Amino acid sequence: MSYVHGYDDRESERLHDQAGALVELLHGDTTYPAGARVLEAGCGVGAQTVTLSARSPKARFTSIDVSSESIAAARARRLPNVEFRVADLFTMPVETFDHVFVCFVLEHLPEPVAALQRLKTMLRPGGTITVIEGDHRSAYFHPDSAAAQDAIDCLITVQREAGGDALIGRRLYPLLREAEFEEVSVSPRMVYVDGSRPDLIDAFTRKTFTAMVEGVRPAALERGLISAERFDAGVRDLYRTAAEDGTFSYTFFKARGVNVIEADANDLAAQLAGQGGSFGDLLGRVGE
Ligand SMILES: C[S@@+](CC[C@H](N)C(=O)[O-])C[C@H]1O[C@@H](n2cnc3c(N)ncnc32)[C@H](O)[C@@H]1O
Numbered sequence: 001m002s003y004v005h006g007y008d009d010r011e012s013e014r015l016h017d018q019a020g021a022l023v024e025l026l027h028g029d030t031t032y033p034a035g036a037r038v039l040e041a042g043c044g045v046g047a048q049t050v051t052l053s054a055r056s057p058k059a060r061f062t063s064i065d066v067s068s069e070s071i072a073a074a075r076a077r078r079l080p081n082v083e084f085r086v087a088d089l090f091t092m093p094v095e096t097f098d099h100v101f102v103c104f105v106l107e108h109l110p111e112p113v114a115a116l117q118r119l120k121t122m123l124r125p126g127g128t129i130t131v132i133e134g135d136h137r138s139a140y141f142h143p144d145s146a147a148a149q150d151a152i153d154c155l156i157t158v159q160r161e162a163g164g165d166a167l168i169g170r171r172l173y174p175l176l177r178e179a180e181f182e183e184v185s186v187s188p189r190m191v192y193v194d195g196s197r198p199d200l201i202d203a204f205t206r207k208t209f210t211a212m213v214e215g216v217r218p219a220a221l222e223r224g225l226i227s228a229e230r231f232d233a234g235v236r237d238l239y240r241t242a243a244e245d246g247t248f249s250y251t252f253f254k255a256r257g258v259n260v261i262e263a264d265a266n267d268l269a270a271q272l273a274g275q276g277g278s279f280g281d282l283l284g285r286v287g288e
Pocket of ligand 1: 041042043044046047048064065066067070087088089090102103104105108177
């Protein structure tokens with residue numbers, strides 16, 4: 001797979017900073033009960049796994065990624081309730097999990113619905129999927145800068161050419177519905193950073209978002225998407241928003257859906273006929 005952010009140390013650090021700064025915002029409402037079997041698909045170096053594991057210490061996580069290097073780095077974290085595996089979510093043998101968690105993965109996949117459908121086959125009836133994604137056009141900032149938007153557009157274009165969608169956050173509801181998840185709910189999670197939040201200025205504005213845009217420089221120049229001067233001005237302007245009088249906003253989207261397997265009315269009717277049941281019983285059970 002061509003992965004727009006790459007797998008080097010800087011990317012590991014970026015994912016780690018990103019996870020650390022956004023823990024409450026993104027994970028505050030995710031905990032799994034004791035004994036729950038949870039599949040984390042595309043865990044990377046385990047940046048989200050640390051939080052998942054700590055917040056649900058009695059759940060059992062299977063965290064997979066196609067990158068053996070990332071899995072090696074993730075295993076070094078020695079998380080007690082996590083089994084890290086090198087596996088492709090599209091081809092791994094089907095197992096049954098109570099819940100699935102996917103963060104910042106669909107944005108890189110040419111067929112996100114197929115991925116969701118595959119993951120659904122591994123969910124028990126009534127099991128949930130949680131998906132977190134960003135949307136790079138949700139970024140706005142002060143001072144405003146057309147050059148900065150051009151640099152961000154390079155990232156969006158390079159990701160699109162690699163088969164991904166950097167604007168996927170806004171599509172989560174339709175994607176989950178297309179994959180036939182039920183009870184889908186999406187909640188936008190806005191990060192707002194100003195001079196009063198030096199921790200977020202550093203971890204999010206500088207080391208996450210701007211570093212991510214900066215990382216696409218070679219690919220953008222190679223493709224002739226932008227001049228070096230314009231790109232560098234855009235990145236400079238993004239760093240400028242991290243000054244005491246600057247502000248930066250970005251919205252993540254967190255979706256949850258349920259794998260509702262509807263009772264087959266004919267099967268139920270046959271079972272009930274055998275047991276001397278009534279239509280009232282049948283409707284009662286289907287409505288459960
Ligand atoms: C942006 S990283 C996100 C990592 C982690 N979820 C996080 O939030 O820090 C996307 C990850 O998805 C993995 N990935 C992409 N396609 C995959 C697939 N088909 N099966 C498993 N992992 C995949 C990549 O190797 C990469 O590590």
